[in-house]
């Protein structure tokens with residue numbers, strides 16, 4: 275059988291040890307951090323001796339809860355506003371508007387990544403070759419279809435590849451050609467652009483907005499930025515450190531006491547394993563990821579209940595399903611989401627199951643009323659309780 279190369283490659287990297295070139299790149303990066311006033315605690319070090327994936331950060335002494343591990347000045351973030359081509363991007367901003375919103379950062383990265391005299395050179399040199407990240411967007415299509423069927427990754431990867439190819443040809447390539455004096459020829463290649471997209475996907479941060487700015491579970495909606503040093507940290511769901519976005523600096527703070535020798539883990543968000551695999555090329559082994567979810571496609575359930583209504587003892591299954599669709603409680607692309615602690619789409623699932631379980635008269639009444647507004651007493655109905663919790 276064909277090996278699941280990507281998953282195996284991911285495991286192999288666990289046992290990696292620092293090569294001479296790694297050591298030089300880490301030292302160059304740390305010297306750069308010092309020069310650029312990126313302060314790092316003496317109680318941490320970058321290395322390969324963490325639990326996973328090439329580089330990571332490990333505690334070299336006991337760390338207390340709340341201790342600062344490093345502080346990154348805002349001007350050291352690599353963004354469309356800080357790059358050496360910021361003025362050009364600003365001047366041409368109307369021609370680089372994209373659906374993803376990533377194009378300005380991608381152009382900044384293409385420029386800085388290929389420029390030997392870039393201010394961020396020691397940072398961009400530390401990042402591994404992007405193919406090694408094993409993001410499913412680099413897998414051959416047949417492997418994605420074969421190994422990831424039934425997860426949301428297949429659809430997400432197809433969408434990513436379509437949109438990045440479209441943005442490359444319509445926005446990025448014309449821009450790069452127009453400014454061929456500053457972009458080397460490799461920037462005209464779609465393969466290179468894909469690597470830059472992978473860089474943003476697996477390494478960028480998005481400043482949380484809204485009320486809970488200090489909370490690492492906040493919704494992320496602002497454009498992504500590159501954050502040197504913070505992106506050295508690997509992710510686990512039970513992270514022991516998190517990044518605070520302050521006005522002057524971004525600070526990595528210990529969430530809990532961390533013992534000497536332990537790896538420092540950040541969070542990339544409350545992500546299910548399929549999302550981790552899609553964006554970062556790894557998944558957490560069961561049962562470590564308490565944010566993991568399973569999606570039950572409504573379309574599949576619809577097929578089964580209408581096909582096997584008699585076996586299931588369901589009355590008017592087809593009419594009920596059609597009515598639920600009309601009410602937009604179910605849809606072709608929809609899914610019910612099951613989390614570690616129960617059903618996350620509880621209302622929709624509850625409502626659907628309740629309709630499916632109705633007898634003829636009740637369903638007739640329900641259709642006549644164009645659905646029904648539920649009272650608390652109905653919600654306490656024991657049948658429905660067992661349906662939602664069982």
Ligand SMILES: C[S@@+](CC[C@H](N)C(=O)[O-])C[C@H]1O[C@@H](n2cnc3c(N)ncnc32)[C@H](O)[C@@H]1O
Pocket residue numbers: 326327328329330400401402407476477505506507508509510553554555556557
């Ligand atoms: C932001 S980078 C972290 C630094 C990265 N380890 C490096 O060497 O540059 C994100 C990448 O690290 C790896 N990674 C992070 N957390 C991981 C984990 N818990 N298990 C396996 N790989 C992980 C994945 O390859 C992911 O795409």
